[in-house]
Amino acid sequence: MANWSDPRTGGVGMGGAVAQGREAAFDAGLRSYMLSVYNYMASGVLLTGIVALLFAQSGLAAQILAGPGILKYVIMFAPLAFILVLSFGVNKLSTTATQAIYWAYAAVMGLSLASIFLVYTGTSIAQTFFATAAAFAGLSLYGYTTKKDLSGFGTFLIMGLVGLIVASVINIFLQSSTFDLVISFIGVLLFAGLTAYDTQKIKSMYQYVAGTEMAGKSVVMGALSLYLDFINMFLFLLRFMGSRE
Template identity: 75%
Template sequence: MANWSDPRPTAAPFGTSAADTRGAAYDAGLRSYMLSVYNYMASGVLLTGIVALLFASGGRDSLAAQVFLAPGILKYVVIFSPLAFIMVLNFGLNRLSTGAAQLIFWTFAAVMGVSMSTIFLVYTGTSIAITFFATAVAFLSLSLYGYTTKRDLSGMGTFLIMGVVGLIVASLLNLFFKSPAMAMVISAVGVLLFAGLTAYDTQRIKSMYAYVAGTDMIGKAVIMGALSLYLDFINMFQFLLSFMGQRD
């Protein structure tokens, strides 16, 4: 990494100011940082998909069917276990090494795959694939907007997070009411909320680079950024699947 405190005028090429050199190095570092975030996020989604597909292979005779269609609490343990990994990463990040954070992220993505394997028992493979590609296109567009826009999106962060909390409460209530109309409303609101969060989180992650560049925290920041975008993608996919998915 360049030493920006170096006062030697020879640090910058002829005809190029030190400020220009620093700016170019910062932009290169930012691109590398964001590329790492996207690589981790995409790899996590891929791992989740592979694990979900393998766990559900065999249809009604699959491991997924044996876990989720059988009585008992095991299915609830599997469904809610990803939350434990999210809590560890969010609240214990400062005490974790970068390697440990990476291991937890990959383990979380794998466990999430087990949890999501039920979609292959409910929806057709074709509708899952179509919804996945639709989600990917929407995610890329929204993330690109969040990365390139000059508009400050920080003001919408609180609104979006409050919306997610309300969405969770509504989803829990609908477990008792079992209202199809309410489920459709929840799905529609969920798609909009996580679409907004995709753009917001991308801009937030980009802004974070200024604080972690050149520090030991940059590796952990990459993992947390990837986790945020991963959750945005997965949630948007699941809510879209409620609309676009054809039941098996």
């Protein structure tokens, strides 16, 4: 009997090999993309921490943030201005400009967050930071690996975030310690959920930006989302775990 193989089998095999090659290339690109997001996010947190610590140790934080004058309000609200610029202007900004604004934002956030060193002990800040880092890593890993579609939680999380902001504003006038603890507890849960949700959202975004000029800017915006999740979860946890000076 002649030794031959069905060319159709070879065709299917070749097609399968091409498909596998494309899938492998996509997976490698996705890993590189997510690694860039995490690197930007972690570097932003590191920059914020360094600036906050140096600003507090210099004595300027106590003079400016705890004293009179308009400069403390500029420092407090400047980060919001950077977020608005990035959120609404990202399509018009170059990748380099987007990156520069992100680094500027992280630095200014450091000035704003220096106040925690005036209120809490360094040991409790460090303990809370590492607890937040561990929780963030687990939640983000879940968001990255889960097969469950988390997009359905988006509306609920956004509504919860709006409610949290409103409740925080109300408590500025009420000055209720019990209400503050409730807000903090809800805040931790909310940003825990947002960490998993945003991670999955960033991961799914890759298929739309891969190989385009938007990829670089998407990395920065993804890092910004995770940065905000981390910082807010840290601040809410600090209200529970922080020991006051």
